[in-house]
Amino acid sequence: xxxxDKTLKLLGYLKTTSPELGLSQFTRLSGDDKASTHRRLTExxxxxFLEQDPVTKAYRLGAALTRLALTREQSFPLAENARRVLERxxxxxxxxxxxxxxxxxxxxxxxxxxxxxxxGNRVYIEPADVLPFHATASGIVTLAFAEPAxxxxxxARRFDRLTSETETDPAxxxxxxEDARRSGFGRSEGAYEPDVFSVAAPLFGRDGTxxxxxxxxxxxxxxxxxxEERILAAVAKAASDLTSYWGGELPRKLKATWDYLIE
Amino acid sequence: xxxxDKTLKLLGYLKTTSPELGLSQFTRLSGDDKASTHRRLTExxxxxFLEQDPVTKAYRLGAALTRLALTREQSFPLAENARRVLERxxxxxxxxxxxxxxxxxxxxxxxxxxxxxxxGNRVYIEPADVLPFHATASGIVTLAFAEPAxxxxxxARRFDRLTSETETDPAxxxxxxEDARRSGFGRSEGAYEPDVFSVAAPLFGRDGTxxxxxxxxxxxxxxxxxxEERILAAVAKAASDLTSYWGGELPRKLKATWDYLIE
DNA sequence: TCCTGATGGTTCAAATAGTGGACCTTGTGG
DNA sequence: CCACAAGGTCCACTATTTGAACCATCAGGA
Numbered sequence: 001x002x003x004x005d006k007t008l009k010l011l012g013y014l015k016t017t018s019p020e021l022g023l024s025q026f027t028r029l030s031g032d033d034k035a036s037t038h039r040r041l042t043e044x045x046x047x048x049f050l051e052q053d054p055v056t057k058a059y060r061l062g063a064a065l066t067r068l069a070l071t072r073e074q075s076f077p078l079a080e081n082a083r084r085v086l087e088r089x090x091x092x093x094x095x096x097x098x099x100x101x102x103x104x105x106x107x108x109x110x111x112x113x114x115x116x117x118x119x120g121n122r123v124y125i126e127p128a129d130v131l132p133f134h135a136t137a138s139g140i141v142t143l144a145f146a147e148p149a150x151x152x153x154x155x156a157r158r159f160d161r162l163t164s165e166t167e168t169d170p171a172x173x174x175x176x177x178e179d180a181r182r183s184g185f186g187r188s189e190g191a192y193e194p195d196v197f198s199v200a201a202p203l204f205g206r207d208g209t210x211x212x213x214x215x216x217x218x219x220x221x222x223x224x225x226x227x228e229e230r231i232l233a234a235v236a237k238a239a240s241d242l243t244s245y246w247g248g249e250l251p252r253k254l255k256a257t258w259d260y261l262i263e
Numbered sequence: 264x265x266x267x268d269k270t271l272k273l274l275g276y277l278k279t280t281s282p283e284l285g286l287s288q289f290t291r292l293s294g295d296d297k298a299s300t301h302r303r304l305t306e307x308x309x310x311x312f313l314e315q316d317p318v319t320k321a322y323r324l325g326a327a328l329t330r331l332a333l334t335r336e337q338s339f340p341l342a343e344n345a346r347r348v349l350e351r352x353x354x355x356x357x358x359x360x361x362x363x364x365x366x367x368x369x370x371x372x373x374x375x376x377x378x379x380x381x382x383g384n385r386v387y388i389e390p391a392d393v394l395p396f397h398a399t400a401s402g403i404v405t406l407a408f409a410e411p412a413x414x415x416x417x418x419a420r421r422f423d424r425l426t427s428e429t430e431t432d433p434a435x436x437x438x439x440x441e442d443a444r445r446s447g448f449g450r451s452e453g454a455y456e457p458d459v460f461s462v463a464a465p466l467f468g469r470d471g472t473x474x475x476x477x478x479x480x481x482x483x484x485x486x487x488x489x490x491e492e493r494i495l496a497a498v499a500k501a502a503s504d505l506t507s508y509w510g511g512e513l514p515r516k517l518k519a520t521w522d523y524l525i526e
Numbered sequence: 527t528c529c530t531g532a533t534g535g536t537t538c539a540a541a542t543a544g545t546g547g548a549c550c551t552t553g554t555g556g
Numbered sequence: 557c558c559a560c561a562a563g564g565t566c567c568a569c570t571a572t573t574t575g576a577a578c579c580a581t582c583a584g585g586a
Contacts, residue, residue, distance in 0.1 A: 002306055008312070022533075035574075035575055036574060046268070054471075067372065069331070071277065075282030075323065102326070128337045287563080299546065
């Protein structure tokens with residue numbers, strides 16, 4: 001493994017659950033010795049990828065990342081396109097909608113969302129939440145269309161039970177993935193939050209890989225046989241649009257599957 | 264210079280003006296040989312910091328950056344805090360307001376903004392624009408409070424004349440910086456866009472350095488002697504608030520200067 | 527008071543990982 | 557059909573990275 005790899009890997013240890021780490025913690029996590037870890041951290045800090053708290057000496061993610069992400073966003077406006085597509089989708093489904101993208105191996109991070117404002121009983125998005133792969137419609141469908149190697153790595157983990165409906169058995173989850181691959185949609189019925197129903201469709205980037213999902217979430221009661229086809233069609237259309245805005249393409253199979261929905 | 268440095272430096276060559284570069288272009292820009300450059304690019308691609316277009320073979324900034332920036336934003340919600348403070352500021356000045364942060368050596372990138380919706384004659388923010396240091400209120404005040412080394416590096420450049428009012432003489436710009444340091448405010452009178460007046464105040468991060476500026480922009484005619492003090496006070500208050508939300512502190516001198524405005 | 531075991535940080539000989547000139551392949555324009 | 561520039565690869569040589577041992581500081585305990 002190259003030095004650069006080892007150095008960049010350090011950034012990955014900083015998560016929302018542990019946004020600041022000290023030298024010793026990095027050393028333990030990486031399994032390398034303290035001296036090398038320290039030099040790597042110093043290099044990242046010099047480059048602006050990390051910032052060091054002058055008092056506690058702890059390291060956190062730095063401004064250079066924001067800057068580069070901003071540049072990326074300006075050149076290839078993923079979030080802006082997402083927002084545009086979400087607005088159209090929201091007009092059609094009148095339920096909370098969101099676009100989330102893969103965040104390492106933890107789950108999905110929300111890139112953009114619109115909260116429902118038309119119903120009394122609505123679903124809120126907590127934008128800081130990381131959506132777990134196994135318990136959300138977005139997670140399931142993303143995994144279903146992800147690279148096999150990545151999928152296997154995730155499926156090899158232990159899954160938390162978040163509600164009484166959460167599926168934690170890898171074998172059953174694999175069936176759900178199979179189902180998502182067949183239909184093009186991920187579904188979750190209260191697996192993440194009780195009583196919340198959600199449908200998600202995959203999004204693909206320029207390199208053809210699945211980058212995340214677009215989804216809508218609503219109280220279970222409002223997902224009826226009457227509304228189902230309308231909602232699925234709207235979500236599929238949105239996923240197809242956003243994928244092409246992102247410069248990607250739907251896999252041929254998926255396009256064929258959705259043919260009857262997006263004409 | 265370490266390998267990691269050389270590798271990370273490659274990311275810096277991707278800007279909004281050249282969002283995609285090929286191997287040869289990177290090689291020329293870095294001055295290194297092709298083989299090393301190629302290996303570095305490959306490593307960055309593997310780590311997700313770059314993406315390679317499968318057809319053109321060109322490299323662009325990758326999804327890992329968005330992911331890490333998202334994590335940073337969730338842990339230390341710079342943009343969210345910015346938006347909150349902007350809303351308060353907008354209520355007070357009822358003009359277009361924005362927060363922009365240093366983007367390498369090119370200028371400032373806009374992190375959040377609210378466009379005026381109360382006047383017929385209003386100023387629009389183009390969020391993709393990079394605000395040059397020499398021609399905007401935000402740029403001037405950021406430079407004024409930046410590290411001397413950084414300031415000198417920027418001042419050593421050639422400046423473009425964007426409007427008939429743009430100042431391009433480094434000596435005169437140095438005086439403007441002096442002025443901004445004294446008052447705590449940067450000003451621009453049509454130097455970026457004709458007829459647009461703007462006032463900006465500096466923002467400081469946890470490490471005590473100036474990260475960017477908060478500003479309001481309006482048609483020249485609406486910045487009058489009557490409105491001036493109200494606007495300055497609101498901007499100063501907003502800068503002070505946002506700085507402390509960001510975990511930073513105003514330099515003691517500046518705090519004293521603004522004392523009469525923010526009590 | 528003086529241990530003990532954390533923390534962050536530094537040193538330098540040994541060894542590993544990075545370097546870059548030369549080379550291959552493909553595609554475009556003349 | 558050639559020349560040139562593009563992306564990419566090879567491998568002997570060498571410079572950078574490595575990590576055990578080191579120091580300084582701090583907090584708690586006997």
